[in-house]
Amino acid sequence: MQKKHITEIIAGLLVLLATAGTIVGALVYEDNLYAGRKVIELQARAPERGNWSMQEIHLIKGEPVTLKIRNVDTVSHGFAIPELGISLSGAGEIKPGNVATIEFIPDTTGSFMFTCTTWCSTRHMQMTGKIIVSEK
Template sequence: MNHQHKRRLLLAGVAAGGLAAATGLALAQSQPQERVIKIVAKKFDYTPGEIRLKKNVPVTLEFTTLDVVMGFSLPDFALRTDILPGATSRLRFTPDKSGQFAFHCDVFCGSGHESMTGTVIIA
């Protein structure tokens, strides 16, 4: 293979790579931007207690607790996790329906546990 032929192949590869990169950029721009929502659990409260999401936009819920082991359950989406002191728990999902959905602590965390609830609102 002569020098001119190698140079043409190299330039063709660079052009194709640039096209692939530009196509990848266009695809990335058409995808919904994932949100990360930080939620702090403490006896007997979630902050925030109301979470607003957009239908079909991926989201990661990041949980921490300030005191004891807690749980998080969003039954309408079959989501649940334990929330452990000193750790971050993550749930990633893409809401596929609109409406208001209740979530609650499903690990007994003391007297007052039953009031540890919140709402996810999806539009």
């Protein structure tokens, strides 16, 4: 009977170790995936429900950036920075609950509007924000 109890404890510890190892491995992988890049998490919500989670994003010219755009809404959203020629590739929309990633290096200083490119509500045209790129 005692051998069975020890076996159960060892099995439980191995399951716990495997679970913790997976979580730690995923976190380390993501940290290394974006090493050397500024990572900005931007949430998309229709204007009636809060609009973009950030109205202004400040960047430094020449520094790599990753935008992770998370749709926390119940409708699809899109994203573009027309003046910088940046937009989502493929279908061009972020379905509810999904995340889109855009990587770029700002090479021009100034203020640039970003916008939702998928009709999301009656106030869709108000779903904008500003990216401000400056020298160091």
